[in-house]
Amino acid sequence: MTDCGCDKAKRDLEEYLRNEVCKTQHSDIKEHLASCPDCAQEALVATTLTEVVARACKETAPEELRDQVLAQLRAVQATH
Template structure:
């Protein structure tokens, strides 16, 4: 067993390997996005509760998603929006002429 395999801080007998944690990373993102079945949610939450590195990843992913969501709620200034609309129209004209 490598050092990384034993550094998870698990309290239960069977410690997941690094590969197991890599698999949980995708499931953690899906948990945050509410894309998991209830049974899978319980499994991922149990793993995160017993694995410090995965708990840190979970917290980081939640923080990043919250910051992005907050940032996406802002409205662009009207001048910028007008410039973007003009560029979109120019591209549409080029496509229809092409």
Template sequence: MAAETGATPSDDECADVLQSMVYFLDNELDQADCVAVRQHLDSCNPCLEKYDLQRTVKMVVARSCAETAPADLRDRVRLRIREVQVRITER
């Protein structure tokens, strides 16, 4: 999967790494595949940039999903949903 040291990674190698990226980020690859992805990222700046972007997005989404909306906001949203439901049923 990874290019030899000093060699430019091929498009096929990059495609393989990009397909494995989600599994790599989720620690779902076996040790040999993890080593291959790490070696490729060490030698391929474009793939490393894509990895950094995906890792950042994953962290932001995880953080956002862990936050709870304030009670007053949730109450206002529920009220608006009920108002829309009433309008729909009245039609």
């Protein structure tokens, strides 16, 4: 294994986090993240953001809010 460096780690970070890189690349990026606080922080931010978006996509709006939004949309459509 060799440290792949910041440029490669950042370029391939999303694929790494989704396990879409080969084993060698995965090991190299993992090693780099373990020794580079800046890239490790970037990986943490990307992971956290992905988790928050995934949770948000599972939530549903309250029925009252949904009704208000739909009423506003209908009002706008009626004027066009």
